[in-house]
Amino acid sequence: MNIDVQTLIPMFVALPLGMSLLIQLVARRRHVLGELLAIIAMLLLTLMSCYAIGHKGIYHLGGWPTPIGIDMRLDDLAILLLLVINVVGLAVTLYSVDYMRRFTASSHFYGLFLLMVTGMNGVVLAGDLFNLYVFLEVAAIASYSLVAFGCAHEELEASFKYIVLGSLSSALILTGVALVYGITGTLNLAHIASRIAQTGMDAPLLLAFGLFICGFSFKSALVPFHAWLPDAHPSAPAPVSAMLSGVLIKAIGIYVLARLAFNVFGVTDSELSLLRWLGLLSMVVGGFLAAGQKDIKRLFAYSSISQVGFMVLGLGLGSPLGIVGALYHLVNHSMFKSLLFLNAGAVEYATGTRDLNKLGGLNQKLPITGATSLIGSMSIAGVPPFSGFWSKLIIVLACIEGGFYGFGVAAVLVSIVTLAYQLKVQRMAFFASLPEALKGLRREPPMMALAMILLAVGCIALSFAVITGLRDPWLIGAAQQVLTMGVFK
Amino acid sequence: MIYSLCLLLILVGLYGVVVSRHTLKIVVSLLIMNHGVHLLLLLVGYRQGGSPPIVDPGSVISEFASGAVDPLPQAMVLTAIVIGLGVLALMVALCVRLYERYGTFDVTEIRRLRG
Numbered sequence: 001m002n003i004d005v006q007t008l009i010p011m012f013v014a015l016p017l018g019m020s021l022l023i024q025l026v027a028r029r030r031h032v033l034g035e036l037l038a039i040i041a042m043l044l045l046t047l048m049s050c051y052a053i054g055h056k057g058i059y060h061l062g063g064w065p066t067p068i069g070i071d072m073r074l075d076d077l078a079i080l081l082l083l084v085i086n087v088v089g090l091a092v093t094l095y096s097v098d099y100m101r102r103f104t105a106s107s108h109f110y111g112l113f114l115l116m117v118t119g120m121n122g123v124v125l126a127g128d129l130f131n132l133y134v135f136l137e138v139a140a141i142a143s144y145s146l147v148a149f150g151c152a153h154e155e156l157e158a159s160f161k162y163i164v165l166g167s168l169s170s171a172l173i174l175t176g177v178a179l180v181y182g183i184t185g186t187l188n189l190a191h192i193a194s195r196i197a198q199t200g201m202d203a204p205l206l207l208a209f210g211l212f213i214c215g216f217s218f219k220s221a222l223v224p225f226h227a228w229l230p231d232a233h234p235s236a237p238a239p240v241s242a243m244l245s246g247v248l249i250k251a252i253g254i255y256v257l258a259r260l261a262f263n264v265f266g267v268t269d270s271e272l273s274l275l276r277w278l279g280l281l282s283m284v285v286g287g288f289l290a291a292g293q294k295d296i297k298r299l300f301a302y303s304s305i306s307q308v309g310f311m312v313l314g315l316g317l318g319s320p321l322g323i324v325g326a327l328y329h330l331v332n333h334s335m336f337k338s339l340l341f342l343n344a345g346a347v348e349y350a351t352g353t354r355d356l357n358k359l360g361g362l363n364q365k366l367p368i369t370g371a372t373s374l375i376g377s378m379s380i381a382g383v384p385p386f387s388g389f390w391s392k393l394i395i396v397l398a399c400i401e402g403g404f405y406g407f408g409v410a411a412v413l414v415s416i417v418t419l420a421y422q423l424k425v426q427r428m429a430f431f432a433s434l435p436e437a438l439k440g441l442r443r444e445p446p447m448m449a450l451a452m453i454l455l456a457v458g459c460i461a462l463s464f465a466v467i468t469g470l471r472d473p474w475l476i477g478a479a480q481q482v483l484t485m486g487v488f489k
Numbered sequence: 490m491i492y493s494l495c496l497l498l499i500l501v502g503l504y505g506v507v508v509s510r511h512t513l514k515i516v517v518s519l520l521i522m523n524h525g526v527h528l529l530l531l532l533v534g535y536r537q538g539g540s541p542p543i544v545d546p547g548s549v550i551s552e553f554a555s556g557a558v559d560p561l562p563q564a565m566v567l568t569a570i571v572i573g574l575g576v577l578a579l580m581v582a583l584c585v586r587l588y589e590r591y592g593t594f595d596v597t598e599i600r601r602l603r604g
Contacts, residue, residue, distance in 0.1 A: 130565055137572045144579055153590050157599050160583050167519050167576055168506065174526045174569060182533035231602045
């Protein structure tokens, strides 16, 4: 079967959007139908992303040519992100089948979930700045309501915090869009890039770029802007936490930051050093705050801040090796962090608590959760030969290659802190002795187990990506070239 | 001159978000800030004494283009306002639910999440 990739590009947005509306129409009373439709949609999206590997293209919306119409760009970097979003999305949808039975309105959940996927796919494919903003808001609004999905005290509070800070950052981004349009007279990313390449960066453009950095640092929760994440991610239902921490902060945060910095504005040394310091700060602060947590999901949320720091540090090095490390870590992190959040969800589902002090010995009762979480923990802690080891190794090597020895040492130290708090989770929740109160636990439901196994296999499979070469892992090397090629031609 | 008005609106909104304790006041402040941004976006396409960007059947396109204001930012502002409305509705709904749970609109009393 031969499908033109050109016609496939808009389907990445249209399919989940249409399906989310369809679910609202037909599945209000029949929950099974909603689950089935959501799984079909995510399965199709995953197949489409796999099919798109190696292709590239520009789709003109409505057939209008570039300066007038809206473009959607598909390149290697976009494909990498699409794969991440849709594969993790598929696993999370499978997991939700059992998990969301506890909630009354599961059709709303699948509708909002697919809307979030729509927004993220749209951001990744957007070829112009305003479209990017619109899809960003679609994903963000869906995620605000998903955080509040259970409507309990903590969820509402976290969602309110998230929505206030999220709207603030969106206002900053929109101001940036207005400035860029006022100065360059165009919104198309490639056209903006060529204008800036001709005229250079002047003061208003620098202001716009600064606004973008602030806005997207909020979205990706880098340290001075991280206050919402440790509340929002743990409070959400487990599948949503997995999607937010695993994918959302990267698709609408790190990805856009990298795209704008490298492909549109063109990076200078001072901007790179800003990214490096932001990365270092997130890495260290997130790591140490994670180590002190007692709530298992809150610990993982702080750990996300720390790991995002690794990615931004890698990007800030600006060298091809550093960017490979950052992108590799991005893909790895989306796998193991979603896996860990799903594990935390399974623990909460079985025991009713997330407090590490009340848990213990769960390996006896939840063998699949225990085994997969061990894989996830070892990957995130960077124990060889798991995938996290390779991406962190590449980032550290890139630090040394670029002469930033201090950053390299810090990255190694934070990895050790990561290992420490992951071992703490393993010891307190899964090993140790089983408390009396937890003797009567049942095993995890089959679909939850399936989703966790899927992601664990993904974690292990990713460690083989380096076989094709440390400097040029499969698929990630191609994505890295998109960024290092410099601004769009 | 008029650009500084936008900046003023944005800063008034920002000030409100930072110092308010009432959840609904925070929502209103965000609204003010958003409208500051919308005004900036509109001004970007504005031209002093420009004509509305609607083509008469008889007019010459090049002449028309040199006199009309830029319609694109107007379209963008419409979109941004609609998005803002969606966020606003969600925020107000959250405020109502928060009031039902906590019995207060004061953000300093809505504090269960720590660490």
